[in-house]
Amino acid sequence: MAKFFAITIFVIAIVSAIPILRHTWWMAEDISTHGAPIDEQMSETMAEAGISFLASQFILGYFIWKFSNPKPGDKIKTFPGGAKAMVWAAFLLVGTEVLALGVFGVKAWANVYFTPPAANAVPVEVQAGQFAFYFRYPGPDGSFGPIHPDMINEANQNFYGLDTDHDADSKDDVVTAEMAVPVNREIHLIMHSKDVGHSFFVPELRVQQDFVPGMDLSVHFTATKIGRYEIVCTQLCGLGHYNMKAYLSVLSLEDFDAWMKKEKAMQ
Amino acid sequence: MHDTAHAHVGQHAAPTSFIRKHVFSLDHKVIGKQYYGLALAAVLIGMFLSWLMRLHLGWTNLAIPGLHLLTKNGAPGDVMTPEFYLQLMTMHATIMVFFVLTTAPFAAFGNYFLPIQVGAEDMPFPHFNMMSFWVTFVAFLVLMSSFFVSDGPTLGGWTQYAPLSAVGQVGGPGEGAGVVLWALSIAIFCVGQLLGSLNFITTTLDMRTRGMSLWRLPLSAWGWFITSVMGLTAFAVLMPACILLILDHVAGTSFFVPANTVINDQMQPHSGGSTLLWQHLFWFFGHPEVYIAIVPGMGIVSHVLITNMRKPMLSHRVLVYAMGALAVLSYMVYGHHMFVSGMNPVSSLVFSFPTLVITIPSTIVVLIWMGSLYGAKLRINSASLFALGFISMFIAGGVSGFFLAQPSIDIMLHATYFVVGHFHLVMGVAAMFGIFAGTYFWFPKMYGRMMNETLGKIHFWCSFVGAYAIFMPFHYLGLAGNVRRYQAFAPEYMQHLIPLHKFITIAALFTGAAQLIFVYNLFVSRYKGEPARDNPWQGTSLEWSTPTTPPPHNNFGDKLPVVYHDPFQYGVESSTGDYVMQTSPEKAGPDDEA
Numbered sequence: 001m002a003k004f005f006a007i008t009i010f011v012i013a014i015v016s017a018i019p020i021l022r023h024t025w026w027m028a029e030d031i032s033t034h035g036a037p038i039d040e041q042m043s044e045t046m047a048e049a050g051i052s053f054l055a056s057q058f059i060l061g062y063f064i065w066k067f068s069n070p071k072p073g074d075k076i077k078t079f080p081g082g083a084k085a086m087v088w089a090a091f092l093l094v095g096t097e098v099l100a101l102g103v104f105g106v107k108a109w110a111n112v113y114f115t116p117p118a119a120n121a122v123p124v125e126v127q128a129g130q131f132a133f134y135f136r137y138p139g140p141d142g143s144f145g146p147i148h149p150d151m152i153n154e155a156n157q158n159f160y161g162l163d164t165d166h167d168a169d170s171k172d173d174v175v176t177a178e179m180a181v182p183v184n185r186e187i188h189l190i191m192h193s194k195d196v197g198h199s200f201f202v203p204e205l206r207v208q209q210d211f212v213p214g215m216d217l218s219v220h221f222t223a224t225k226i227g228r229y230e231i232v233c234t235q236l237c238g239l240g241h242y243n244m245k246a247y248l249s250v251l252s253l254e255d256f257d258a259w260m261k262k263e264k265a266m267q
Numbered sequence: 268m269h270d271t272a273h274a275h276v277g278q279h280a281a282p283t284s285f286i287r288k289h290v291f292s293l294d295h296k297v298i299g300k301q302y303y304g305l306a307l308a309a310v311l312i313g314m315f316l317s318w319l320m321r322l323h324l325g326w327t328n329l330a331i332p333g334l335h336l337l338t339k340n341g342a343p344g345d346v347m348t349p350e351f352y353l354q355l356m357t358m359h360a361t362i363m364v365f366f367v368l369t370t371a372p373f374a375a376f377g378n379y380f381l382p383i384q385v386g387a388e389d390m391p392f393p394h395f396n397m398m399s400f401w402v403t404f405v406a407f408l409v410l411m412s413s414f415f416v417s418d419g420p421t422l423g424g425w426t427q428y429a430p431l432s433a434v435g436q437v438g439g440p441g442e443g444a445g446v447v448l449w450a451l452s453i454a455i456f457c458v459g460q461l462l463g464s465l466n467f468i469t470t471t472l473d474m475r476t477r478g479m480s481l482w483r484l485p486l487s488a489w490g491w492f493i494t495s496v497m498g499l500t501a502f503a504v505l506m507p508a509c510i511l512l513i514l515d516h517v518a519g520t521s522f523f524v525p526a527n528t529v530i531n532d533q534m535q536p537h538s539g540g541s542t543l544l545w546q547h548l549f550w551f552f553g554h555p556e557v558y559i560a561i562v563p564g565m566g567i568v569s570h571v572l573i574t575n576m577r578k579p580m581l582s583h584r585v586l587v588y589a590m591g592a593l594a595v596l597s598y599m600v601y602g603h604h605m606f607v608s609g610m611n612p613v614s615s616l617v618f619s620f621p622t623l624v625i626t627i628p629s630t631i632v633v634l635i636w637m638g639s640l641y642g643a644k645l646r647i648n649s650a651s652l653f654a655l656g657f658i659s660m661f662i663a664g665g666v667s668g669f670f671l672a673q674p675s676i677d678i679m680l681h682a683t684y685f686v687v688g689h690f691h692l693v694m695g696v697a698a699m700f701g702i703f704a705g706t707y708f709w710f711p712k713m714y715g716r717m718m719n720e721t722l723g724k725i726h727f728w729c730s731f732v733g734a735y736a737i738f739m740p741f742h743y744l745g746l747a748g749n750v751r752r753y754q755a756f757a758p759e760y761m762q763h764l765i766p767l768h769k770f771i772t773i774a775a776l777f778t779g780a781a782q783l784i785f786v787y788n789l790f791v792s793r794y795k796g797e798p799a800r801d802n803p804w805q806g807t808s809l810e811w812s813t814p815t816t817p818p819p820h821n822n823f824g825d826k827l828p829v830v831y832h833d834p835f836q837y838g839v840e841s842s843t844g845d846y847v848m849q850t851s852p853e854k855a856g857p858d859d860e861a
Contacts, residue, residue, distance in 0.1 A: 001647050001724070002645065008728075008732065012732070012739075016663075020743075020746075025743035025744065025767065026746055026747060027679060027746055027747070027748065028747075028748060037675070038675050038676065038679065041673065041675050041676055042670070045669050045670050045676060046670075049666040049669045049670065050666075052662075052666050053662060053663065053666045056637070056662045057659060057663075060637060060640075060655070060659060063637060063640040063643075064655060067576075067640055067641065067642065067643045067644070067645045068645035069645075069647070070577075070644035070645070074644055075838075076577060076642050076643060076644055076837070077641065078581070078641075078642060079581060079639070079641040079642065082581050082582070082638075083585045083635060086581060086585070086631060086634035086635050086638045087585060087631055087634075089634055090628075091627060093630075094626050094627050094630045097669075098623040098626060098627070101669065101672075101673060102619065102623050102673075105619065105673040105674065106616060108675035109612070109615065109673075109674045109675040112675070112678070113612035113615075114612065129529075130530065149527040149529045149534060152529045152532055153532050154532055161529070194527075195430075195528055195529055195530045196431040196434065196438060196528075196530075197429075197430070197542060199607070199682065201682070201748075201750070203748035203760070206678060207678065208607050208679070209607050210609050211609070212542055212543060212609035213430050213525050213528060213542050214525025214526065214540070214541070214542060215543075217609050230758045230759060232758050233750075234681065234750045235428070236353070236423065236424045237431060238422070238431060238438060238439040239349045239353060239439050241752060241753065242349060242752075242753035242754050242756070243349075243755075
C-alpha cells in the first residue's frame with residue numbers, strides 16, 4: 001500500500017503541474033505598461049514554487065516507498081546531518097528565495113503605487129455603488145464638480161449627486177456607464193464608493209484596487225492595446241455582487257474623442 | 268515540574284448522576300468528547316452547505332429538490348437565489364472556521380489528551396472548562412438560529428467587511444438581524460475559547476506531574492499549548508470587534524460606517540467611522556486563527572508519525588521552536604490580507620516581509636518531518652496515512668503562500684479562487700487530515716474500541732485524491748481571474764471556466780460522500796469495534812499508561828504517574844520491544860537522562 005501511496009503522490013504532483021506548464025488556464029494577456037514586472041514576478045514565483053512543490057512531493061513519496069513495511073531485523077537510521085542540515089537548508093534555500101522574491105517584488109509594486117500620475121494624465125473618476133460602476137470625466141474645464149451625497153438619485157439619473165444648477169465645475173462633467181480611455185495615454189483613476197466596499201479589477205490591465213467608503217483613492221495606468229475589456233467587482237458588496245461589472249473600451253485618440261462627444265450629447 | 272500536592276488542584280469527585288456525567292460534566296475527557304461531537308455535527312452541516320453551493324456553481328439554474336424547505340425566500344422553485352448562495356457561503360465558512368477547525372483539533376483533542384499527557388487528574392478550572400463548552404454550544408445555536416429569522420442569515424462572508432456588515436437591513440437580505448446574530452455568536456464563541464485557552468495554558472504550566480519538564484511534553488501537547496497562547500490573544504481582539512459591530516446595529520454608533528454613505532438613494536444615519544478599522548481588527552484575529560487551526564494538527568501529526576515511524580523526530584526542540592516562531596510571526600503578517608484594501612501601500616511591503624519570512628519556520632517543520640521519515644520503520648495504517656497526507660496537503664497549500672505573500676502578485680490573485688484554493692488546502696484539508704489522523708490514532712483510548720482499518724483506508728484514499736481533485740483546480744481558476752464569492756459567472760471572460768467548475772462540483776460530491784464512510788466507521792466502531800488494548804500502537808506518552816482504557820475519571824487511578832524520559836523513546840532496545848514509555852524507570856539509551 002505504501003508503494004501505491006507513493007505512486008499516487010507522484011501522479012498527483014505531475015498532473016497538477018501540467019495545466020500550469022501548458023498555461024491551460026492562465027492570466028489574461030497584459031495590456032498595461034506596468035504589468036510586465038508583475039508578470040515576470042509571477043513567472044519566477046511559479047518556477048520557484050513549482051520546483052519546491054514537485055521536489056518535496058517526490059521526496060515525500062520516495063521516502064514513503066522506501067521506508068515503509070520494514071522487515072523484522074531492520075534498524076532505524078538517522079538522516080545524515082540531522083536537524084541542523086534541515087534548518088540550514090530551510091534558511092539557505094527558502095531564505096534566499098524569499099529575499100529574492102521580496103526584493104524584486106518591491107520593484108513591481110513600487111511601479112504601481114510609488115510613482116505619482118503624470119501631470120498630463122487623463123483624469124477619470126469611478127464611483128462604485130450597489131451594484132454598478134459609474135464613470136465621470138471632468139469635461140473641458142478639467143475639474144470635477146463637488147459631490148452632494150444627499151442629492152444622489154438614481155431615478156433621476158443623478159448617480160453622483162451633482163448640482164449642475166449651482167456648481168460651475170459640474171456643468172460640463174460627463175457621467176457614463178461605460179469606461180473609455182485613449183490608448184497609450186496615462187489614466188489617473190480616482191476611486192469613490194457611495195455606499196459599501198467594492199473593488200475595481202481589470203485582469204488585462206493588471207489593476208485591482210478596493211474602494212474604501214469614506215476615503216477617495218487613486219490609481220494610474222496606461223492601456224496599450226485597443227479593445228473592449230471587463231471591469232469586475234471583487235469585494236463582496238451584497239446580493240448583486242456577481243453581476244457588478246462594466247466595460248472598459250480602450251480606443252484610439254480619435255475614437256475616444258468621438259465617444260466623448262457622443263456621451264456629452266447624451267447628458 | 269510539580270509534586271502531587273499541586274497537581275490536585277483540578278480534583279473533583281466522580282459524578283454519579285447522568286446529567287453531571289454526560290451533560291454538565293466537569294471531566295475534561297467528557298468535555299473533549301462533547302467538543303468533538305459538536306465539531307462533527309458542525310462539519311456535516313458545513314459540508315452539506317458546500318454541496319448545495321457547489322451544485323449551484325456548476326449548474327446555476329438547477330432546481331435542487333427540497334431546497335425551499337431550508338429558506339423562506341431563498342429558493343423559489345427550488346432554485347437558489349443570489350442572496351441565498353451568499354448566505355450559505357457565509358454560514359459554511361463561519362461554521363467550518365470556528366466550530367470545526369478551532370473546536371476539533373484544539374478544543375476536542377486538547378481537552379481530552381492535554382491533561383493526560385502532562386500527567387494531571389484534570390484541568391485546574393473544571394467549571395471554566397465546562398462553561399467553555401456550553402458557551403461554545405450556545406454560540407453555535409445562536410449562529411444556527413439566524414437561519415430562522417425573517418430574511419435568513421447574513422450574506423457578508425465570514426470576514427463581515429464593514430460597512431456592508433454594519434449598515435443594517437438596508438445593505439441587503441440578512442444584513443440586519445442576520446449580522447447581529449452572527450456577531451453575537453462569534454463574540455460568545457470567543458468567550459468560550461478564552462476560557463478554554465486559560466485552562467490549557469495553566470494545565471501545561473502548572474499541572475505537570477513529577478518528572479514532566481516542559482521539554483518532556485510530547486509534540487501534540489506543545490501544539491495545544493502554543494495554540495492556546497495564540498487563542499488567548501487573538502480571540503481577545505475579535506470579541507470587542509464583534510461587540511462594536513453589534514453596537515453599530517443596535518446603539519446607533521458609527522465605528523465602522525463613514526459619513527455620507529448613500530444606500531438606495533438614502534443617506535445613512537452614520538458618521539465618522541472607519542471601514543478599514545474593521546479589517547485591521549478582524550485580520551489581527553484572522554491570521555493567527557489560521558495557525559490556531561493548523562498548529563494543533565502539526566502537533567497531532569508529529570505525534571502520530573513518530574509512533575508509526577518507530578523513531579523520534581530529527582529534533583524535538585527545533586520542531587517546538589518552529590511552531591513557536593509560526594505563532595509569533597502569525598501576528599505580524601495579518602496585513603497581507605489587505606494589500607489592495609486601500610491601506611497605505613508602504614504597509615503592504617512591511618507586511619509582505621514577515622509573510623515571506625514565515626515560510627522559513629513552515630519549511631523547517633516540513634523538512635524535519637521528511638528528514639525524520641528517512642530511515643524510519645514506517646507502519647501504514649489509517650492514522651499514519653492521514654498524517655502523511657497532511658504533509659502532502661500542507662506542502663501543496665503552503666507553496667501557494669509564496670504568491671499571496673507578494674503584494675505585486677496579489678494584484679492579480681487577490682479575491683480570486685487562487686486564495687480559496689490556498690486556504691482550503693492548508694487550513695481546511697490539511698487541518699481536517701490532522702483531525703482524522705488524531706481520530707484513528709486516539710479513538711481506541713477514547714472509546715476502548717478499535718476503528719475499522721479497511722474503512723479507514725478507503726476513507727483516506729477517497730479523501731486524498733478527492734481533495735486534490737477539488738482544490739488544485741481552484742488555483743487554475745484563480746490564475747484565470749475567476750473572482751470568488753460569485754453565485755454565477757456573469758463576466759464573459761469567466762465563461763470558459765464553467766466546465767472546470769462542473770468538474771470540481773462532481774469531485775466535491777464524491778469526496779463529501781466518502782466522509783460518510785468515516786462517520787459510519789465512527790459510530791459502528793464506537794459500539795461494535797474490536798476491543799482495544801491499553802497501548803495498541805506501542806506508544807510512549809502518558810495517555811498510553813492509564814490503568815484502564817478509556818482512562819478512569821481521575822485519569823491515573825490512585826497515583827499520579829512519574830515521568831522518567833523524554834517523550835518519544837523509540838528505536839531503542841528495551842524489555843518491551845523498540846520503545847520505552849515515559850513512565851518506565853528503565854534506561855532507554857545512551858543519551859537518556861533516566
